[in-house]
Amino acid sequence: MKPVEVGPELLELASRVAPSVVVVGTGKNVGKTVVVRALCDAAAHRAEITGLISIGRDGEAIDASDALAKPRLFLQSGMLVATAREAIPAHPASEILDASDLQTAAGPILYVRVRRRGFYELVGPPTASGMRRAIDRLFALGAQRVIVDGAVDRVAALAGAHDAVIVATGASNVTTLREAVQNVAALVHRLTIPPVDSNAPFVRVEGGLTPAAAAQFVAEREQRQIVVRDPTQIAIRGKAFAALRSRLDLRCERPLRVIACTVASIGRDRYFEPREFMESVAAEVGVPTFDVYCGTVQAA
Amino acid sequence: MRTNLLCDGATAQSLGLEWLAAELEPVSDYGRRAFARLEPYRPGDEGAAAARAAQVSGAAQALAPESVEALRDALRSAPDASGAIARAGVGDTLADADFLELLRFCDALERVDALLPKNIPKPPRCSAIAVALERGRAGKFGFYLDDAFDRDLGTARARAAAAQAEFEAARGRLLASASAALGRADIASPEFIVMRDARSASLPEGVRVIREAPTYYLCELELDESALAALRRRDEASEVASSGEERVRAALSERVREHVAELERAEALAGELDVLLAAVRFTQRYACRPAEYHADASLAFVDAHYLPLQAELEREGRPYVPIALTLGEVAILTGPNMGGKSVALRTCGFIAVCAAFGLPVPAESARVALFAEIAWLGIGVREEPGGLLSSFAGEVVRLRDVLARGAEPALLLIDEFARTTTPDEGRALLLALIVRLRRLRVCALVATHLTGIAEDAGAPHFVVRGLREISEQAPSEDLDEALQQLAALMDYTIEPVGAAREHTADAIFLARLLGLDAEFIDIAWQKLRGREGRATRPRK
Numbered sequence: 001m002k003p004v005e006v007g008p009e010l011l012e013l014a015s016r017v018a019p020s021v022v023v024v025g026t027g028k029n030v031g032k033t034v035v036v037r038a039l040c041d042a043a044a045h046r047a048e049i050t051g052l053i054s055i056g057r058d059g060e061a062i063d064a065s066d067a068l069a070k071p072r073l074f075l076q077s078g079m080l081v082a083t084a085r086e087a088i089p090a091h092p093a094s095e096i097l098d099a100s101d102l103q104t105a106a107g108p109i110l111y112v113r114v115r116r117r118g119f120y121e122l123v124g125p126p127t128a129s130g131m132r133r134a135i136d137r138l139f140a141l142g143a144q145r146v147i148v149d150g151a152v153d154r155v156a157a158l159a160g161a162h163d164a165v166i167v168a169t170g171a172s173n174v175t176t177l178r179e180a181v182q183n184v185a186a187l188v189h190r191l192t193i194p195p196v197d198s199n200a201p202f203v204r205v206e207g208g209l210t211p212a213a214a215a216q217f218v219a220e221r222e223q224r225q226i227v228v229r230d231p232t233q234i235a236i237r238g239k240a241f242a243a244l245r246s247r248l249d250l251r252c253e254r255p256l257r258v259i260a261c262t263v264a265s266i267g268r269d270r271y272f273e274p275r276e277f278m279e280s281v282a283a284e285v286g287v288p289t290f291d292v293y294c295g296t297v298q299a300a
Numbered sequence: 301m302r303t304n305l306l307c308d309g310a311t312a313q314s315l316g317l318e319w320l321a322a323e324l325e326p327v328s329d330y331g332r333r334a335f336a337r338l339e340p341y342r343p344g345d346e347g348a349a350a351a352r353a354a355q356v357s358g359a360a361q362a363l364a365p366e367s368v369e370a371l372r373d374a375l376r377s378a379p380d381a382s383g384a385i386a387r388a389g390v391g392d393t394l395a396d397a398d399f400l401e402l403l404r405f406c407d408a409l410e411r412v413d414a415l416l417p418k419n420i421p422k423p424p425r426c427s428a429i430a431v432a433l434e435r436g437r438a439g440k441f442g443f444y445l446d447d448a449f450d451r452d453l454g455t456a457r458a459r460a461a462a463a464q465a466e467f468e469a470a471r472g473r474l475l476a477s478a479s480a481a482l483g484r485a486d487i488a489s490p491e492f493i494v495m496r497d498a499r500s501a502s503l504p505e506g507v508r509v510i511r512e513a514p515t516y517y518l519c520e521l522e523l524d525e526s527a528l529a530a531l532r533r534r535d536e537a538s539e540v541a542s543s544g545e546e547r548v549r550a551a552l553s554e555r556v557r558e559h560v561a562e563l564e565r566a567e568a569l570a571g572e573l574d575v576l577l578a579a580v581r582f583t584q585r586y587a588c589r590p591a592e593y594h595a596d597a598s599l600a601f602v603d604a605h606y607l608p609l610q611a612e613l614e615r616e617g618r619p620y621v622p623i624a625l626t627l628g629e630v631a632i633l634t635g636p637n638m639g640g641k642s643v644a645l646r647t648c649g650f651i652a653v654c655a656a657f658g659l660p661v662p663a664e665s666a667r668v669a670l671f672a673e674i675a676w677l678g679i680g681v682r683e684e685p686g687g688l689l690s691s692f693a694g695e696v697v698r699l700r701d702v703l704a705r706g707a708e709p710a711l712l713l714i715d716e717f718a719r720t721t722t723p724d725e726g727r728a729l730l731l732a733l734i735v736r737l738r739r740l741r742v743c744a745l746v747a748t749h750l751t752g753i754a755e756d757a758g759a760p761h762f763v764v765r766g767l768r769e770i771s772e773q774a775p776s777e778d779l780d781e782a783l784q785q786l787a788a789l790m791d792y793t794i795e796p797v798g799a800a801r802e803h804t805a806d807a808i809f810l811a812r813l814l815g816l817d818a819e820f821i822d823i824a825w826q827k828l829r830g831r832e833g834r835a836t837r838p839r840k
Contacts, residue, residue, distance in 0.1 A: 091542035095444035
């Protein structure tokens with residue numbers, strides 16, 4: 001474990017892999033927005049034109065699900081943002097670059113350039129394909145880098161594309177540190193299943209790999225590669241996935257690239273010991289793990 | 301396109317009107333709204349229908365296809381500014397996204413104005429609004445509430461930016477000081493953790509604990525007096541800049557409100573133009589010509605095309621054969637299976653629908669009435685699965701409803717009515733129907749396989765010429781090949797029946813060509829000869 005400037009370090013890792021970086025969380029309130037903000041600040045420090053987009057709704061001052069305060073996104077001038085029409089702040093005025101036909105509950109997605117620094121709420125496209133289109137549009141409008149405030153269940157559109165993935169986890173939504181570590185490890189291992197080896201025997205699973213289908217493969221002692229289109233099609237979580245991974249050769253056609261994890265030791269109703277949490281996660285996931293709150297990193 | 305004012309859903313489906321609507325689909329929201337309101341001309345509106353068809357045809361001649369596409373591109377690029385226009389009309393202050401829509405709408409109007417010849421009605425350019433919004437143009441397509449809109453706005457924004465910088469500098473000093481005191485590389489989060497074991501002494505000044513855990517403090521930065529004063533100045537300056545922006549929006553919205561009537565007219569005319577251009581494109585693409593309208597309940601055309609089928613055949617690389625027909629009152633159509641009887645009925649309906657909407661029709665020439673109703677009865681009507689009615693009962697109920705509506709004049713297209721009941725009773729019912737239809741002001745074409753109907757009803761009789769040389773064709777085991785053979789052999793020409801014709805048995809030849817075995821076919825021939833007491837010879 002060593003002190004580090006988290007945002008610049010994460011951005012540097014992402015830059016080596018892809019022009020866009022997606023931050024996904026193991027659940028709500030695991031520090032995802034804090035990571036996004038650190039990345040934005042780092043990109044601004046590099047004077048890169050950065051595009052920002054969210055899957056679903058993010059950046060609002062109050063968490064819509066539990067009415068508690070949430071970190072907001074204070075964006076620097078020059079940034080490009082894809083957000084719903086009703087979410088664009090009236091002040092300071094933004095430059096409206098283009099409109100899209102991607103609809104959300106808060107109106108169509110518009111592309112804007114931040115002209116004066118200010119707080120923004122992000123409301124992104126509700127579908128994975130819409131997200132892909134919006135990311136491509138941000139690049140076309142001049143973004144050198146796109147940062148995506150993402151969600152695991154919508155990351156499918158990014159599979160096989162040129163995106164780096166950061167997985168955020170925290171003390172919320174779990175009861176023990178061990179459970180949190182198992183969950184994030186299962187998620188990272190699921191997202192990073194290797195690509196199919198077309199020279200070796202395989203069986204392709206159409207649609208999602210369900211627990212029932214997986215149990216059938218285990219019962220039949222299937223030795224061939226089990227191939228899904230992308231890792232998000234494996235509908236098995238936590239300990240069950242860990243057990244499955246040891247018995248089946250799981251592969252995908254469109255792999256994802258997880259470059260780092262982040263931890264938030266502070267949950268809404270519990271906390272973990274920060275060093276132990278970060279070290280445990282790093283030991284399990286096999287990628288560098290950062291603590292944005294402590295400003296530290298643990299190598300894999 | 302309100303085809304429901306002319307025919308029911310089952311008829312629309314039988315005539316392929318979904319295909320027609322897709323061909324006529326406008327490209328802008330304005331056009332789509334106008335298209336949704338489009339009504340058929342009613343009997344008595346012949347002059348207006350003819351004028352509309354002439355307008356479409358004239359535009360089709362005046363505009364090159366590339367110009368039509370360029371105009372449609374211009375309309376396609378126009379965002380839907382109707383909401384903004386309506387809100388401005390009631391005094392709302394518009395948002396920047398509204399101004400972007402209005403600016404792009406004005407851009408589209410200008411492009412349309414430049415591309416459209418003088419003899420086609422143009423939407424107004426709304427130049428006053430275009431000029432008013434031009435100062436906000438950012439790049440080629442964007443909009444920004446620029447400082448140029450208001451002399452004081454730039455000053456207010458500059459002050460707000462300076463105040464923001466001042467506050468961030470003050471906060472940055474505090475952060476740097478806290479980071480140094482805590483031995484941190486940076487503090488990336490508004491809330492940050494300080495480990496207890498790293499702090500033998502108290503926390504540095506300006507760092508406030510917001511939550512304690514056994515091994516750490518969760519902290520945040522506390523602003524000092526200097527930073528708080530900078531924050532107050534920032535908020536005040538920001539408020540002034542915000543007021544300036546709102547003032548500009550209000551002034552622009554008022555300008556839009558002053559021109560709402562012109563903008564609404566532009567919206568309406570842009571929609572009508574979009575509908576017209578779609579009709580022009582249709583006319584050019586399918587070489588349509590204006591029909592001659594008249595008040596008699598009749599229909600006549602030469603070299604008419606049933607376009608939905610033509611499009612399907614073209615996709616398969618197969619030719620389409622146009623047909624000619626003159627239909628006065630009630631006429632009977634007979635002919636072999638797969639000879640195009642149903643297509644002839646559909647062609648009648650399709651031509652009549654096009655004419656009813658003031659469209660040039662896909663025919664070399666046509667003389668058409670405006671019908672109050674077009675109805676399809678018999679084969680081809682999609683039946684509701686699981687309904688209580690049999691096929692026959694369903695037909696009877698539809699016929700009952702059509703007769704009850706009693707629309708005049710009506711065009712009835714009847715495809716093998718009562719085919720699913722006993723031949724004798726089916727024949728009797730069909731004859732009764734023809735008697736009833738002849739009493740009403742109805743134009744009808746009745747396709748049937750039953751013999752002697754025209755003679756017994758005293759109705760004009762048309763026949764599809766049908767298959768040529770089919771008896772010489774070897775059976776095919778490949779269905780696609782057999783269908784291609786059939787298409788090549790079929791003569792779709794419709795001709796009036798004069799003297800009594802020899803009965804032909806193309807159905808048995810067809811069955812052989814489509815792969816039924818020789819023994820099966822031989823027995824069929826024997827049964828037919830036994831029943832008719834004479835040898836049946838194929839036509840040459």
